[in-house]
Amino acid sequence: MKKNLILITIAAVVLIARAEAQSTPRIQMPYGVGNVWVTDVVNGNEKARFEYLPGKIIIDSLDYTILEGRSIHHVYKYYTRVRPDGYHVERVDSSVIAPNYEWIHWKENPQIGDEWVNQKTIYMWRYKITEILLDLVYGQPDTLYRLRISLDGNPYELFALYSLKFGILSYTADFETDRQMGCVINGVVYGDTTFYPWVSVRDEVMESDYRLEQNYPNPFNPSSEIRFRLPESSEIELGVYDILGNRVAVLAKGQYEQGSHGVIFDGAHLASGVYLYKLSYGRGMTLTRKMTLLK
Numbered sequence: 284m285k286k287n288l289i290l291i292t293i294a295a296v297v298l299i300a301r302a303e304a305q306s307t308p309r310i311q312m313p314y315g316v317g318n319v320w321v322t323d324v325v326n327g328n329e330k331a332r333f334e335y336l337p338g339k340i341i342i343d344s345l346d347y348t349i350l351e352g353r354s355i356h357h358v359y360k361y362y363t364r365v366r367p368d369g370y371h372v373e374r375v376d377s378s379v380i381a382p383n384y385e386w387i388h389w390k391e392n393p394q395i396g397d398e399w400v401n402q403k404t405i406y407m408w409r410y411k412i413t414e415i416l417l418d419l420v421y422g423q424p425d426t427l428y429r430l431r432i433s434l435d436g437n438p439y440e441l442f443a444l445y446s447l448k449f450g451i452l453s454y455t456a457d458f459e460t461d462r463q464m465g466c467v468i469n470g471v472v473y474g475d476t477t478f479y480p481w482v483s484v485r486d487e488v489m490e491s492d493y494r495l496e497q498n499y500p501n502p503f504n505p506s507s508e509i510r511f512r513l514p515e516s517s518e519i520e521l522g523v524y525d526i527l528g529n530r531v532a533v534l535a536k537g538q539y540e541q542g543s544h545g546v547i548f549d550g551a552h553l554a555s556g557v558y559l560y561k562l563s564y565g566r567g568m569t570l571t572r573k574m575t576l577l578k
Contacts, residue, residue: 309443310363310373310388311335311450314348319467320450321476324460329354331461332478340545343383347374349545355479359499360508360545365391370399376506377551378403389445393428407435420449421473427452449473493517495562495570498548502577505551509534509560509574512543517564523548524559531558550576 311320311333320333336349340362347362362374369391375384380402387399393412401408414429425446432441444452449468454461465474494512501507511521521535531553534546548560555578562570 309451309454310350310361310371312371312389313447313450313468314363314365315469317467317470319476321464321466321474321478322451322461323464330464330478338543340547342374342547345374345383353478363388377549380404393445406437409433409435420446420452423448425449493562493564493568493570495560495572497572498560498574502575503550504576504578506547506549507574508545508547510543510545511535511562511570513539513541513564515541517541520563521546522561522563524561526557526559534560548574554578 311318314335316335316337318335321330322333323330332353334351336351338349339346340349341347342362345364347364350361350363352359352361363371364374365371366385370387371389371391372383372385372387375386377384379386381387386401387410390397390399393415395412395415398409398411400410409432411431411433412428413431416427416429418425418427420427425448428445428447430443430445432443434440442453442455444454446452449466450463451461452463463474465472465476467473467476493514496510496512498507498509509521511519513519516538518538519535520533522530523532523534524530532548534548535544550558553576555576557573557575559571559573
């Protein structure tokens with residue numbers, strides 16, 4: 284009985300580690316509006332598409348570039364920037380123990396032996412550049428960087444292969460490998476950039492409409508992005524309300540320019556439950572959606 288319990292415990296630890304490893308944040312580079320990457324899980328037929336979008340999102344007075352990711356079922360976004368100290372970071376959420384909740388992915392002027400760490404509430408990840416090599420990528424000579432990512436207290440390791448010209452070429456653990464199939468860098472197409480042909484890469488948006496998008500992720504804990512689109516410069520207010528109609532937050536207020544806008548709602552101080560977010564504009568016009576905070 285004790286032996287079976289030990290085996291079950293070990294299996295549970297392995298499964299938790301795998302889930303944590305698979306969700307490790309990562310971003311693409313080089314930066315540039317319209318740069319695109321298509322990846323696939325080897326033998327898994329699980330494609331993903333990444334693209335840098337126009338505009339910036341401001342969180343806590345910091346400017347972030349928006350990287351949109353798409354799979355067959357989901358659309359998600361990463362918020363990235365290069366810090367003054369040269370580290371390439373992603374804004375995540377309060378589960379990351381770091382200033383501004385930023386996860387370090389890469390650094391300028393990478394050298395063999397360079398190391399850094401990222402810590403979440405449960406795990407600490409250690410990153411180390413272990414090898415620099417020359418190879419051909421899409422028929423072009425390139426310098427590649429091998430990055431080892433290890434998890435404290437767990438035997439699992441992940442390995443990423445980076446190109447400064449073409450981004451992440453592969454991302455490997457013993458249970459799966461993501462590999463780059465193709466990319467578009469500064470308007471030039473390399474490799475196979477075919478996504479699922481039956482999936483629209485961009486949702487059609489009526490330019491004459493006010494739009495309030497469903498927050499993502501949803502359910503969420505503790506933060507989620509809310510995006511809205513204005514067909515013209517408008518005076519707006521975006522508020523969050525509990526199920527009784529009490530306002531718990533004002534996310535945006537004032538004159539906003541035509542186009543798409545995004546804000547981050549942090550519900551860390553609120554209880555689990557259903558909340559409403561409402562966009563008010565014009566003369567008494569409103570758009571309202573529901574979201575679920577699940578702690």
